[in-house]
Amino acid sequence: MAPSTQLTYEDVKQAGERIAGRVRPATVAPAAGLPTGGLWYALEFMQHTGSFKARGAYNFLAAHRESGTLPEAGVTIASGGNAGLACAWAARGQGVRATVFLPRTAPTVKVARLRSYGAQVQLVGEQYADALAACQDFAARTGALASHAYDHPLIAAGAGTVVEEVLARVPGLDTIVVSVGGGGLFAGVATAARQHGLRTVAVEPEHCRAFGAALVKGEPVDVTVDSVAADALGARRVTPLALAAAGAGHTEAVLVTDAEIVKARQLLWDEGRLAVEHAAATALAAIASGRYAPSDGEKVAVVLCGANTDPTDLVLPA
Structure with missing residues (x-):
């Protein structure tokens, strides 16, 4: 089952049909603690396995099950944590x-949860690229089905299903804001958002900017990664699907600092007792810092993408 190099709205619709009843529908809540009106949080950290990635992982395996291409050797993936959790959860569901x-x-915390899902865990190297190389070698040697944390249309299409669910809960939405690492969430969201005439705001840490670098060069390029959010957003290279989606729709790219990410994460805890990982706070940091300023009357949804974090560094009020 060779992956396509294109992502369409039809792919997102098919993903929605595959995952219906298998993932938790998006929960949406009005934001608190910010002067901006018309701001909503899509609480994808409440998704199975603690992140939006359950959507793409289930779609990926269900599609391979449909086509009869799930090997006896199982599935393998390289991940900073969240995609691995989602893959292990979906694999357990598919047996x-x-x-x-x-x-x-x-x-x-991510390693422990992976093992709780029954996954075999291999720790390799210091960055995602090291784990990816080892995963590719394992797939070649064993015949295991190679999944990917973000660079596959089935993964991206599954992530994009969140848009329809948010729209159903926030009629008249104008803009959806997402954090970007490798770009799977962005590619899926931007593809679905374009269908509905929505703007997509792509937010990256300033020192994990694979997407921004690709926009400048006109093609995916390798970048260095160094951020408090690098465990989830530390891809060296963005998926071509994300670059294509950016070119086809209304997209704005925003960079935020680590300090702004940390502050946004603390804001979510202080104002809503929402304990999320730094990657989730990255999306909010664009608005909380003023780097993306919604216009008067603009309805904005921020996807809080994951909560697989150690909450002990969140500061309790004195």
Whole structure:
């Protein structure tokens, strides 16, 4: 089952049909603690496995099940943590083995949860690219089905299903804001958003800017990664699907600092007792810092993408 190099709205619709009843429908809540009106949070950290990636992982395996291409060797994936969790969860649901490769820098909370899903965990290297190389070698040697944290149309299409669900809960939405690492969430969201005439705001840490660099060069390029959110947003290279989606729709790209990410994460805890990972706070940081300023009357949804984090560094009020 060879992956397509294109992502269409029809792909997102088919993904929605595959995952219906298998994932948790998006929960949407009005934002608090910010002067901006018309701001909503899409609470995807409440999704199975603690992040939006359950959508793409289930779509990926269900599509392969439909086509009869799930091998006995199971599925394998390289991940900073969240995609591995989603893959292991989806594999357990499909009754297949999952082998997950992570960098040694992956948070221990993610490693422990992976093992709780029955996955075989391999810790390799210091960055995602190291884990990816080991995963590719494993797939070649064993015949395991190679999934990907973000660079596959089935993964991206599954992520894009969140748009329809948010729209159903926030009629008249104008803009959807997402964090960007490798670009799977952005590609899916931007593809679905374009169908409905929505703007997509893509937010990256200033030192994890694979998407921004690709926009400048006109093609995916390797970048260095160094951010408090690098465990989830630390891809060296963005998927071509994201670049294509950016060119086809109304997209704005925003960079935020680590300090702004940390502040936004603390804001979510202070104002809503929402304990999310830094990657989720990255999207909000664009608005909280003023780097993206919604216009008067603009309805904005911020996707809070994951909560697989250690909450002990959140500051309790004195």
